[in-house]
Amino acid sequence: xxxxxxxxxxxxxxxxxxxxxxxxxxxxxxxxxxxxxxxxxxxxxxxxxxxxxxxxxxxxxxxxxxxxxxxxxxxxxxxxxxxxxxxxxxxxxxxxxxxxxxxxxxxxxxxxxxxxxxxxxxxxxxxxxxxxxxxxxxxxxxxxxxxxxxxxxxxxxxxxxxxx
Numbered sequence: 001x002x003x004x005x006x007x008x009x010x011x012x013x014x015x016x017x018x019x020x021x022x023x024x025x026x027x028x029x030x031x032x033x034x035x036x037x038x039x040x041x042x043x044x045x046x047x048x049x050x051x052x053x054x055x056x057x058x059x060x061x062x063x064x065x066x067x068x069x070x071x072x073x074x075x076x077x078x079x080x081x082x083x084x085x086x087x088x089x090x091x092x093x094x095x096x097x098x099x100x101x102x103x104x105x106x107x108x109x110x111x112x113x114x115x116x117x118x119x120x121x122x123x124x125x126x127x128x129x130x131x132x133x134x135x136x137x138x139x140x141x142x143x144x145x146x147x148x149x150x151x152x153x154x155x156x157x158x159x160x161x162x163x164x
Contacts, residue, residue, distance in 0.1 A: 009039075009056060016060040024064035025071055034063045105156045112137075113149035120146065 013032055021028040038059050042049065049055035106117040112135060119131045132139040 005052075009052065012053060013056055013060065016057055020060050020064040024067045026064065026067040031060060031063050031067070035059045038063070102157075105153060108156060109149060109152050112145075113152055116142075116145060116149050117153065 013035060014028070017028040017031040017035070020026075021031050024031070035056065039052075039056070102121075106121070107114055109117060115135055116131070119126055119134055126134070128139050128142050132142050135142075137145065
């Protein structure tokens, strides 16, 4: 696919994806990405559509329908029961105890892990850029550092969870 083709089709695809995404309950960028992938597969198979603009419109609508169909069967993964606002005091106490145990384990982590994990657990929902600035480290090293800290936290919590 040439750069000209991408430049030519990008505005149309963005507009079509934005128009269809809301009704499909999808992210416009996800729809765009799926259609670009379909177009690349089509061009790789040396079967280019004769009218790219019409094909693009149909492909966006097709992806939106597919998203609508599959989203009906998808369920979010949740570790806790859904909070319906009617939580009893026992559940609230248990949740508070889990939160305290987690924060206590985070404080026992080595190096700069406690500060990183506190920033990640912050109710302010900080971005990676804000966390990196707060900790004085590069944004690129934040992911590997987070993985290392989560591994340490997992090792700290495993004996406690097994004991219960």
